Amino acid sequence: MPTTTAMRTLDEHRAASLALAAPLPTVVVGLPDALGHVLAQDVRTDEPLPRWDNSAMDGYAVRADDVRDASDATPVTLRVVADLPAGSSGRPVVEPGTAARIMTGAPVPPGADAVVPVEDTDAGTTTVEVRASKAVGQHVRRAGEDAVPGDLVVAAGTLLGPAHVAAVASVGVAQVAVHRRPRVAVISTGDELVTPGTTLAHGQIPDSNSWLLAAAVREAGGEAMRLGPVGDDPDALRDLLHGLDGGVDAIVTSGGVSVGAFDVVKAALLDEPDVVFVPVAVQPGKPQGLGRLPGGTPVFALPGNPVSSFVSFELFVRPALLRMRGLTDVERPTTTAVVDDGWRTPPGRAQVMPVRFVAPAASGAGARTPTHPHVVRATAGGSGSHLVARLALAEGLAIVPPDTQVAAGDLVTVLRVAP
The missing domain is CATH 2.40.340.10 (MoeA, C-terminal, domain IV)
Structure with a gap:
């Protein structure tokens, strides 16, 4: 366990923390579980979106030439040949002098090239009076105006929100490859710590750090395994850390990293060559530990004072967890x-x-x-x-x-x- 008195700058220690992190392997999830994950592969469309011309209004599909002179004073009467609700597979041909009643989203039938909104019409039993002229394409959503085959719909590296999930669904994709969420063990240390709700003896305090850090892990998009509080027994802590090594993606400890007589985390990691304890030129949060266990698991050893733990997590741990999730922008606003x-x-x-x-x-x-x-x-x-x-x-x-x-x-x- 290298220990140095040479002080690191905040930026140097942050860079060392980020160097421990890399995007985690990908898993395939269904759309119900995609929200909040980071997309690992581009999603593209193989079809035009919309897939066919469709109506933007409830009304009547018409030939624009038939209603060129329509107005309130001179309405045009057309024969209604079909009803087309959304989802209809019908393809009636709209001949000159005819119209098809159509709902929003329904495919525009062959022969029709415009839609007259229902408020510009007076419906009869088998006919409709059109009281407004419409140009070719008016109130028609053209096939491919949203996307054409091959277009990128959602890029790899995107944190999937509701709109992204909808976009993926719109191209007919039911499953996506995403980076797995980091599994993070959170351990608070100190004989003085007891579980909240426990009657306190003199000298004891409720453990708040493990709850703070576990919540911070979840807020950063990780899965937290809260294991605190752990007493000041270096052998027991060493066994716990080695048992976790390789089974989680990161370990975050709080307490026991300073220069006192009972610095249990430093003692437990005494023989780990890839873990370093170093002062960082920041207040609060000067004493820090950082490195990898023999199985490759990153360990972030934070100071035990609660505000120091909170600040240290924000500066050094959160960015690393976001990188593990596959994000490139790991900064807070x-x-x-x-x-x-x-x-x-x-x-x-x-x-x-x-x-x-x-x-x-x-x-x-x-x-x-x-x-x-x-x-x-x-x-x-x-x-x-x-x-x-x-x-x-x-x-x-x-x-x-x-x-x-x-x-x-x-x-x-x-x-x-x-x-």
């Missing part, structure tokens, strides 16, 4: 925001400050930059790594470069971590 309250920053380290968005009226500082959203620290405690109860107020993470002071009115880059 960012925005430039005006700070309405200044704060102190640590020397030599980037700072990640949980923030919430506020109305510009909350401070006079906003009058100069009305086009930007405004933020304040999520809590008065700022980026204190233990402030988990107030973490729920955070809507974004302000990224402050090293050796940069933040004053009211300054602009900062904010990762949006809440809708």
Whole structure:
């Protein structure tokens, strides 16, 4: 287990985290299970879309020449030769002087080249009076106007949403190849941790990290296996990690990575040559561990303070999980925001400050930059790594470069971590 005192920058450690990740193998799923997966192969159409000319309106399929002079004053009477509901396979020929009653989506019959909406007609028993002229092609959806054979419908690498699933279904594809979701084991460590709801003895605290990280894995599109809390027994933890190696796609631990006497994760991974523990120039989240177990499973060893765990997951683990899912864009949405309250920053380290968005009226500082959203620290405690109860107020993470002071009115880059 290499341990170094040479400090990495935030970007260096992020790059090392991403280097552990690659798109997972593909599986074939049916359309009911496709939502939220990342497409692994292009979907193209073998047919024109629409497949045939069809009506854009409920009304009558006509020959445009027959209704060229139709108006309210001089309606044209046509003989109705057929009824064509959507899905009809009928192909009646519309001869001069005739029309076919037609519903939206039904194929336009041979001979017809326009559709008259029902509101421009007066229907009789076997005839229809047309009170408006229509040009050739009016209210007709042409075959192939949406796509032609060979067109790309949904590209590989697309995160499938409802519209993508509909597009795949529209070309008659019932199954798609997608990247498998990463299976992630989440382990919180520490003798002081107990399951929420348990009566606490003096010195004990409820385990929140395993719930935090498991939820974060699921929000990132992974499948979480929550295994915390685990006590400060290096041998037991080592056995657990080796048992998981090769059976999951990643392991995320929290706690036991610093320089204390009971750093169980460091002790458990003492003999792993491909796992490194390194300080990172970021606050919170300085102590970090990273690497692969002998079976190749990536392990992300995060600090145990809850805000540190949350920030570390966002910066280092989430992007790697998104890459495993097959995504190329692994970034959170960012925005430039005006700070309405200044704060102190640590020397030599980037700072990640949980923030919430506020109305510009909350401070006079906003009058100069009305086009930007405004933020304040999520809590008065700022980026204190233990402030988990107030973490729920955070809507974004302000990224402050090293050796940069933040004053009211300054602009900062904010990762949006809440809708």
